[in-house]
Amino acid sequence: MNNTDRALLRHMQRDASLSIAELAELTAMSKSACWRRVQKLEEQGVIRQRVTLLDASALGLPLTVFIAVKTNAHNQAWATRFKAVTENIAGVLEVYRMGGDVDYLIKAVVADMAGYDALYQELIQADLFDVSASFVMEELKQTTELPV
Incomplete structure (x- = not known):
């Protein structure tokens, strides 16, 4: 895992609703490269799921x-x-x-x-x-x- 992966994960943890385009912009990547990295992190099990946090x-x-x-x-x-x-x-x-x-x-x-x-x-x-x-x-x- 490199610094770009870590940056992606930080952004996704803070807001799982960010689109691939928004994530790509935040991490200075192309959309396709960003999508591939997210897919790889999901396949590796680093990203288990994407959820919405509710206020109990x-x-x-x-x-x-x-x-x-x-x-x-x-x-x-x-x-x-x-x-x-x-x-x-x-x-x-x-x-x-x-x-x-x-x-x-x-x-x-x-x-x-x-x-x-x-x-x-x-x-x-x-x-x-x-x-x-x-x-x-x-x-x-x-x-x-x-x-x-």
């Missing part, structure tokens, strides 16, 4: 919650079930298997405490040992831009 609060989902999960069942069958449960819960944005004291960390958005309780009721279908939640009071930084 504007959609009535102002409460972000981080849910720490511990399990006593450290086996593939449980992990497969847990993954299936979390994939099907609306509002669950991210799920990570962790090292350390917590087995899994979940990031979710909900409308309110009742919304969290409904999410929790769905989550415990995975037969969890311990669940604790931390609620975001203020977002200090949130970005999807990787340092390229």
Whole structure:
């Protein structure tokens, strides 16, 4: 990956709606060269997808919650079930298997405490040992831009 690729990625991370013509102009390339580079980055898996980021609060989902999960069942069958449960819960944005004291960390958005309780009721279908939640009071930084 060279500096031109990095410049393309920086621009695309900030605004995925930029056209190939706009990207070409921003990176001082021809449209066809720019298109080929973008295609190559997609084929290599560097660009996974292009999305539109939404404002959760504007959609009535102002409460972000981080849910720490511990399990006593450290086996593939449980992990497969847990993954299936979390994939099907609306509002669950991210799920990570962790090292350390917590087995899994979940990031979710909900409308309110009742919304969290409904999410929790769905989550415990995975037969969890311990669940604790931390609620975001203020977002200090949130970005999807990787340092390229």
